[in-house]
Amino acid sequence: MCGIAGLIHRGKSSNVGEELQSMLQALKHRGPDSTGYALYAENDGQNFIMRFKVGENVGEGSTSVNEDASVYDGRKKLVDKNLSELGATIVKEEKLTPYSYRYEIKYDKDLMDFSKKIESVEMVEILSIGKSLELIKDLGDAKTVCERYNLDKVQGTHGIGHARMATESGVDIKSAHPFWGYPFADVSVVHNGQLTNYWNNRRALENKGMRFMSECDSELIAVFLAEKMRNGATLEEGMKESLTGLDGVFTYFVATKDSLGMAKDTMAAKPLVLYESDDLVAMGSEEIAIRSILPQEITTYDPFDGEVKVWQI
């Protein structure tokens, strides 16, 4: 089933970490396996923020294999070595859990080459790279993940999130949403639905040099949009092409450093409720997600089939 939520404050910042936590917690019944956040935070914009994992969470419900903590340390050292070889400088590093890190780095060359080099280390996956994107995903409900990564104080303009019920791939971080729009900085995607032409599209995109880290069908949306943008399409153009390029049922959100978009398949088979005002857009799989941050009476609506919308901050 899965639940998705997103919001964008136009013209101001807010406590998006806490707001998105409330929205996703209200959707917990739609997806208890894992939760993910893509928050567009107030950073200085000077350096890249890279979030990556060197292993999996092997807690309750996980389908991953247990590994010794020393293995994680070994992989982290290899990542540091590769960063050095790439000419990147680590400005600040934080160990968030035994298996995940947040680095601030100085780097000004090609992000695709960069990503390939970092991810050449076994089990290492870049969760996100960007100058404002903070992408966090882990096993557990919204509150658990929020507390684990101290997200409740994150200030920013917008964000998207996902409460996952694992159906077509494992209960692990690599299959959790959001997905980073590799190799584009600050692009993230969450999805509710099923894509039925995943393998055909995946083979075609891999032949064009795009990378997939999981076997989760939703990752295809991020890669599909990234490939369109790589060829010069705007975000909105890429999203409109996805309505025919992707087969199946879907409602998905995509966010960039200064925008938030939604797309709904031509069958309108997956739910979405939307609230829109001059200074705030909030949307989620169910109205209770929006009500968790806007309890007063408001006017909401369901976007129609085949609808694509993009809002700027």
Next chain:
Amino acid sequence: MANLKTDQKKTKAQSMGMHTEVLKGKTQQKFFNPDEAENFYYWGTYDVDFNKRTELDVKDLDCKEANKKIEELMSEGFGTIVIKNPQGKHSLGVGILNKLNLIFEGSLGYFGVGSIDGPMVRVNGRVGWSCAENMMAGKVVIEKNAGSCFGAAIRGGDLVCKGSVGARTGIDQKGGSIIVGGDAGAFTGFMMQRGRIVILGDVGINLGDSMYDGTIYVGGKIGSFGSDAIEAPMTKNDIDWLNRKLKVAEIGDNFDVSKMTKVVAGKKLWNYDALEPTEKKGAI
């Protein structure tokens, strides 16, 4: 697997465990007998007084608690109940088989007022997916917008949305009327079997797809017709009925119903019995 050769009295399916008992005779349906009217009892109903009014704040109640409370209030004779702070909760006001004035001061989530038989409901807000699903009788008025599957499988009554509705409105409709003041999404009237749908605004693609019967009236643009849905001429009866119904629905003042498009089933897709084998092939 059961031994089919030695189990002669059962059908093959029963022997394989597909039925737990042999069905025979009448079902447990109870039919109304006017001679026994005094003793007739419709399960789950209460004598209520419409002038006896109360308010119920459901802010801190879950849907089960709220619905239980509504039932308790009906059992105490309250005929007008105002629900405060529904805040998009799911499944509120379901299974009410009573005459009742039920007013929601706010929006409902999924499956609001489902499986009702008789109450007059007003929602001063929006409703989520599958509002009034399986409604048997009564009237439901939504002041704002509605989600998908609005009025799924309703069998009777009037279901009104003054705003716009999502996809698959009136899916599997078996009777009653669905009236929408705004636009409707894709697959409106999908597989409808009877009843009427009125959309004053535009509708999405595949209108009336695979409909068996019933009638759809559209005031605006039509995205596309679905399989076996065809346009039919408007008659005076249609116009009279629409004018009457819009008045009841409290929408469409001065709307020129004579310019609406009437859509019915072509009856080539499903009504196989009336077709020759070669025609069936063509219809499919």
